[in-house]
Amino acid sequence: MRCRLLLLALILVSSAFASEARATTADIRSITCGEYLAMPAAPSSKFSAWMTGWFAYESRRTFVDFDLHRTNVASVRGWCQSNPSASVMAGLEKSIGVTAVPNATLDFNKITCGTWLAYGPADQEFVRYFMSGYYNAAASNSLLDFDRLQRNSSAVVTYCKKNKSRTLPTAIQNRAT
Template sequence: MRCRFSIVTFVLIAPTFASEALGTTTDIRSITCSEYLAMPATPSGKFSAWMTGWFSYESRRTFVDFDLHRANVTNVRGWCQSNPNASVMVGLEKSIGVTAVPNATLDFNKITCGTWLAYGPADQDFVRYFMSGYYNAAASNSVLDYERLQRNSSAVVAYCKKNKSRTLPTAIQNRAS
């Protein structure tokens, strides 16, 4: 199924993620636990970050909690091993719910472009995927269009390099389509 995003969103989905795990467009709700468990480490981590962003929106959280994310990944992977044919979305709802209490308070609305660009590659990618999941959930959209996401991510990075004091959500609103 092909679908275009109806709101501003961005993410850079690495070619390995698209080619090894998913197609050009993918309905994230259709990913089964067995597919998730079979993903190589890098695509699995990016998928997990996207899902964390999705559920953060669903629970109205505007912060990133790396420790909660790691705990949730462990819980979902455990649930998925017993339910290989179930949707990962169902696994998230059943194994962690959307009411888990966070410990960290890194409010993504306060992350500046300069701060984000200074993150290490893994943390920068985590925030990219988290934000994409968050904005997709806001649009009630579970379909990723990788080509569009790559274009939007490039535009946001270029904007951020020139506007380091702006917040990341401002960059997304100003540059992603």
């Protein structure tokens, strides 16, 4: 019975992250460690970036640190191994703490559209999900809406291609809904 429940949870979570083209949302607060650990690599990466942005806002950090992100993901995954029924949010709070101050140097308020467009696809995607998590935390919204994120991303890319010297937050504020 437990195996069936875990399989059902995996299917539900995987389908929530499987395709951004479908009308899909996921309440981030409800994702358990077991579900997170069972996610395929691509959805897990997106989820992790979104959560990193969420906690950056909660701790009033305005920077992007790719290395710190990887370290934190490893820490949370380790904590989740021992706590599969706990929420990932609880794991993040215990593993990294919302008040931790890392040695980051990339303030996202200073990332220009041109710089962001020059990032490789994986780094662009990380920043996209990070910023979504950040702004959703600012709105006290724990719902990750893939359709909305995709629409906003397309609008921001279009804006950035025409306004490369503008900052990414300016592009998001001018184009995201």
